[in-house]
Amino acid sequence: MSGAGTFLGMPAFPHNAAAAVQDSQLRFNLRKATHTIRGKRAAVVGELPDWAELRRAGKEIKDHTLRHLDRYLLQLEEAVTAAGGHVHWASDAKEANRIVADLVKATGETSVVKVKSMATQEIGLNEALQEEGITAYETDLAELIVQLGDDWPSHILVPAIHRNRAEIREIFQEKMAEWGRAAPEELTDEPRALAEAARLHLRERFLSTKVAVSGANFMIAETGTLVVLESEGNGRMCLTLPETLISVVGVEKLLPTWRDLEVFLQLLPRSSTGERMNPYTSTWTGATEGQEFHLVLLDNGRTDVLADEVGRQALRCIRCSACLNVCPVYERAGGHAYGSVYPGPIGAILTPQLRGTASAIDASLPYASSLCGACFEACPVAIDIPEVLVHLRGKVRHARAERLGMRAAGWIFDRPSRLARVQRLGGRLRRFVPGRLPGPLSAWTDTREIPDIPAESFRDWWNRTDGGAR
Amino acid sequence: MRVALFITCVNDTLFPGTGQAVVTLLRRLGCDVEFPQAQTCCGQMHVNTGYPEEGRRLAGHFVDVFAGYDAVVAPSGSCAAMVREQYPRLARTTPARTAAPAGLLTGGSAPATAERDDSFARRVAETVPKVHDLSEFLVDVLGVTDVGAYFPHRVTYHPTCHSLRGLHLGDRPTRLLREVRGLELVPLPGAEECCGFGGTFAVKNPAVSAAMCADKVHNVASTGAEVLCAADNSCLMHIGGTLRRQRTGVRIMHLAEILASTEAAR
Secondary structure (H helix, E strand, O other): OOOOOOOOOOOOHHHHHHHHHOOHHHHHHHHHHHHHHHHHHHHHHHOOOOHHHHHHHHHHHHHHHHHOHHHHHHHHHHHHHHOOOEEEEEOOHHHHHHHHHHHHHHHOOOEEEEOOOHHHHHOOHHHHHHHOOOEEEEOOHHHHHHHHOOOOOOOOOOOOOOOOHHHHHHHHHHHHHHHOOOOOOOOOOOHHHHHHHHHHHHHHHHHHOOEEEEOOOEEEOOOOEEEEEEOOOHHHHHHHOOOEEEEEEEHHHEEOOHHHHHHHHHHHHHHHOOOOOOOEEEEEEOOOOOOEEEEEEEOOOHHHHHOOOOHHHHHHOOOOOHHHHHOHHHHHHOHHHHOOOOOHHHHHHHHHHHHOOOOHHHHHHHHOOOOOOHHHHHOOOOOOHHHHHHHHHOOOOOOHHHHHHHHHHHHHHHOHHHHHHHHHHHHHOHHHOOOOOOHHHHHHHOOOOOOOOOOOOHHHHHHHHOOOOO | OEEEEOOOHHHHHHOHHHHHHHHHHHHHOOOEEEOOOOOOOOOHHHHHHOOHHHHHHHHHHHHHHHOOOOEEEEOOHHHHHHHHHHHHHHHHOOOHHHOOOOOOOOOOOOOOHHHHHHOHHHHHHHHHHHEEEHHHHHHHHOOOOOOOOEOOOEEEEOOOHHHHHHOOOOOHHHHHHHOOEOOEEEOOOOOOOOOOOOOOHHHHOHHHHHHHHHHHHHHHHHOOOOEEEEOOHHHHHHHHHHHHHOOOOOEEEEHHHHHHOOOOOO
């Protein structure tokens, strides 16, 4: 894979998005997929009379856990250890990758199967393992498509959302043989045929691999249990067949008690796939007989996010991707434009907090939104994404020209007399305003006419006519 | 009722006709309207672009100007939402060291700022509940949906994002439009999708903004409406600019202008 999970050194969002907007195939694929999931989600959310209460419960359980994260993490560690598992603490990506690579090497194996996991993508685990001579095989269908296509994931839940079935057929035919069992010669682009080709290819892999790497959707502090929700059954295969299981999980994925899971098993499937319940829910606690279990608890910037009073709500995220599916910007720009494993509205607030805003892409992400608010409305744990976007915009470094422009505008708005003078000047010069504006303002006139500038402002009209009385 | 008009800087400067329509309409409904001359801008552009200090100062100015009125009416869902949603947030997050901010460029040119900003949070709490979008004021405060308007045209309504999700205006604007004599209201496909304006978003992300607007314009054209109506002139400016560039012939009109039209005025 070509650096998936790292995405670093990407140009800023507007540049990436402008290229994506030109790709009509991509826009068609995205529109069709997001609108389909959007409709399904709305239907299953609408049938729950207590959705608002569930959403509030989800928010409050997460907020409570985050407030006492230190305490619950120690409780989790104790419970996992008591159940025969091993807990490792990783402060950043490098440390986490090191831990996993060493654990794999200790088994003497050179390949691992993987359950789809955002955390391992975030730290670039596959690439790090490759440098150590270990091959990581993705087993989620969409992740397999991305891996075979030497591509980047572009959606949290449906990483290959940007591909249609004709493209997938081509990828399977060209690349499957390099990675294991080849695709059948007469492969059609029927979904059933594509799924069957992937199933046969993966079956061989599951039965021959002794180490698995997973993430988790939730961790239960009181019992030390990890939980994975999935659709295909590949996750269950990875979690049960191998002799060694290594789970890499962000510290924010914690829930205090088993009972709390009830709320999230309702919120997550409905928000993500638009289903009442996902087909497979697997839970595991510590090590089972004949299996070794390691849990790598990943910080990688999360405690810094926790320190920000406004920004910390991003850690409530349960990675359902409802915000992506309703976002008009994501729909046009596609997931790759965000330059992060977390695309869409949640990526626009999570990534710059986890990575900082030093790079061009990270500084542009808080602006990758029209602040329309559809994401906040759809979020099952009520993350006020527009609020965090505005908050982050206040923290990034602004271009000098913009700073001067904003200061000038602020100076004019500081005194009504100044505003009135500028309005009168505009009214007098209105015939000289060109149809195409220069500089950064040309972005406006490339596709839009500027409005006619009136001869008289409301203010002057009010004063001349005494509020219309004369 | 002593009603202060918050005309907003965009309407004041670029769309004075909307302000005039608000005056005509509210007078017709028996309101005693005033235009506080000291008003300028609510600070939305500054706050949303990442300049919270400037925004906080403009917010301070706003609450000074409007604190004494029974009701404040704004013909803009976006600016009303700014005041209602973001002002309490700005008051809550006012850092102690900037409790008395200096002038923007001049360093302390604004007199009595220290005194004013001490009471910022209190004035926000007092003023914010009195700020209404026009349709909210008509339906909730005055209790009218039939404002005696006449407008014999085919109209489609775009519920701008901040009207929809910031203020939760719901069906208030369309209830008002349905009572207008002669008006045929046609539904807009994909009405709840953002038009792509988003303030400085339209300039910072022009490609995505234009793509969003192209879809909106396509939907507007598909209705066969002569007029596109909304409660926000900035979104209308964006959509209208594209409608004109594409020579669709569809006109844009603010809700206030339609509600102010009468048979007698023709």
